[in-house]
Amino acid sequence: MNPLSTDVNGVARSLDGASPHVSALDWLRDQGLTGAKEGCAEGECGTCAVLVARPGVDTPTEWVALNACLVPAVALAGQEVVTSEGLGTPEHLHPVQREMAVRGGSQCGYCTPGFVCSMAAEYYRAGRVQPALATVPPPDHGPNGFDLHALSGNLCRCTGYRPIRDAAYALGQPPDDDRLAGRCAAEPPPATPFAVSRESGAFVRPSDLAQTLDLLATHPDAVLVAGCTDHGVEVNLRGDRPALTIAIDRLPELRTLEVGPTIIEIGAALSLTEIERRLDGAVPLLDGVVPQFASRLIRNSATIGGNLGTSSPIGDLPPALLALEATVVLASAEGDREVLLAEYFTGYRQTVRRRTEVIRSVRIPLPLAGMTAFHKIAKRRFDDISSVAVGFCLQVDHGVVTRARIGLGGVAATPIRARGTEAVLMGAPWTAETVEAAAAVLVTEGTPLDDHRASADYRSAMLGMSLRKLYAANRMEASA
């Protein structure tokens, strides 16, 4: 395939002339593929969802649904995309389209192409198996193993969600001759290295980390992009037009995950979905974060490196990673350096990372603490930004707290450790009295602000409640 083309629904389409800042959504619609729509242009509604072939966890390739409004079209060069038009035709509907039609899952139809793409990704997920007879499906899973959270990034304003859920739960397994299911057995195409230059800016996909670091050394103002879930919003809503954009999401050096005897190392370019599935429960605290992080559509693209790279004080991973005492590995042309995450953030959206450095990975030291939790306080249960987030890592041995690490988000200009509270807990008996004393300190940590999400008083109060909630769930540890 021409490196500057994308395979869309089995047909190579040239990207010649596409500006580095044009979204895949706008480009697809310009190609006449108008199924995917724009509802928000900021990753909130899922009307723009399409499927992309990506390296799989259970099979060589997986169909992954993502928000076409956020990813630049040129970032998909050399890859395979399937839109709602590529799933089925009016005469031969794809099973997800048929179920949506017969169960009344579509009224005005604006959201439907996005829903069917998200639904198709879950339809093809290798791990989606029908639970054994007499087994109760996990929460929010259908009798066919369909995980309803696959649709958490899709909004419908007129049908109502029950018929859509009915359609999802009615799906069987793909037949043996299903073309897209068959595709999962083969390797996905590599994301071909290329450079595209237009008047409006340049976009480069280097082949390896060394090439990326050389580029950064000579162009320190270049913008790195991985999943583009923050970058796409900056481009669409804030008119960001970087002179040089460097795509690092497919760099092999940033896509490794190793569970060793003393450390777990997670590549910066792994998406939240990949991390969850590849860790497979090895870090229970992260299992607590992932389902509360945005929607499945966003998690399919959003990377751990991007979450630290954007350095938002209300990012969800930093409070958890602070509690886990994680370190960040920063790579530059001069070599790697490892920085404690607790020393990484220096001010509002400021970090110790130099412009010539790439976040290579995040390291989590082992053994993990026995009592962990992630509490996200937000206006909505799913797909919302946190008002306050708290990550806990405590160890209680024979009723005494022997380890206490607490990470906080949303209460200061940066994510912070609750060091005063940790000091109260350390060495103290794990009792209601200790928890009350520690909660009294926890509510004073940070310098929370009043804003449209929450008042400063509410944020502080939630910190104390969060510790009490942890205690309520783990009272028995005192007698262990």
Ligand SMILES: Cc1cc2nc3c(=O)[nH]c(=O)nc-3n(C[C@H](O)[C@H](O)[C@H](O)COP(=O)(O)OP(=O)(O)OC[C@H]3O[C@@H](n4cnc5c(N)ncnc54)[C@H](O)[C@@H]3O)c2cc1C
């Ligand atoms: C609808 C929506 C909902 C969201 N909900 C949440 C949420 O619930 N919780 C949450 O925490 N976040 C949320 N986000 C924010 C976003 O998804 C995360 O911050 C995500 O982790 C960013 O990762 P990315 O790969 O998409 O980053 P990108 O957008 O590609 O990049 C973000 C920034 O990080 C830099 N960067 C990326 N990778 C690296 C690297 N390896 N080294 C150095 N710099 C790098 C980029 O230069 C850029 O400045 C949401 C975003 C959207 C659009």
Ligand code: FES
């Ligand atoms: S247009 Fe709303 S998520 Fe893309």
Ligand code: FES
């Ligand atoms: S069918 Fe109208 S918005 Fe969903």
